[in-house]
């Protein structure tokens with residue numbers, strides 16, 4: 068056939084001619100596509116709270132004579148602007164972790180401090196749902212990395228465990244050493260996640276049940292951040308879950324005592 072492919076575009080030459088220009092651009096093309104998807108998703112996600120805020124601002128003005136209505140709209144304005152703030156914070160943190168060089172050679176981080184701070188940041192939320200946070204840690208567990216990022220990862224997992232559990236359902240958080248790696252596990256007895264969704268929950272903006280998830284006020288970026296943070300620390304995050312029974316998310320990171328070679332793999 069008479070077709071030329073130039074930078075993935077086909078040029079038709081007419082019958083009888085064949086010209087092939089082959090260039091392997093798969094990787095850069097995929098990166099570019101991912102970046103474009105991300106920007107498109109962000110724009111879409113930002114439009115929701117921004118749209119709500121401008122509508123609510125109009126509503127406040129037209130309800131000026133009715134203090135009760137004004138208070139109601141003002142409350143919704145607050146909720147939507149908090150949502151917008153959270154979204155922007157998550158996006159900034161995600162791009163920060165994707166560009167950060169945090170693995171190996173950076174400071175040693177005591178994971179007991181990380182867990183304590185992550186638990187602290189969830190106290191208010193846990194109390195609101197009368198959820199007991201059962202914490203069990205071992206001291207002296209250190210990894211190379213970024214204290215704030217690791218705290219964010221643990222905080223996000225605890226926050227999800229609380230958000231996707233019923234009131235009074237306990238959440239267990241443990242920190243231990245296991246065969247050369249540090250392991251932080253967060254276990255809940257909440258909603259659980261269907262097998263089909265398990266592979267996708269770490270994708271940016273992926274949420275299992277839009278309406279239920281929206282009611283929890285999350286951004287759909289929490290687990291994506293956790294995964295990126297774990298990988299930046301040469302680690303991983305895994306999930307085991309059963310619908311109706313609950314979920315356990317486990318972050319594993321090489322211990323600071325294990326030497327790390329230039330390629331970033333543990334010796």
Ligand code: ADP
Pocket residue numbers: 223227228231255257258259260268273274275276280284285286287288289290291314
């Ligand atoms: P969100 O802001 O929606 O919580 P996440 O990226 O943190 O975004 O999580 C993605 C989705 O995975 C959530 O919307 C929820 O459907 C599901 N999920 C995450 N953690 C849990 C959990 N502990 N139990 C049940 N479902 C969960």
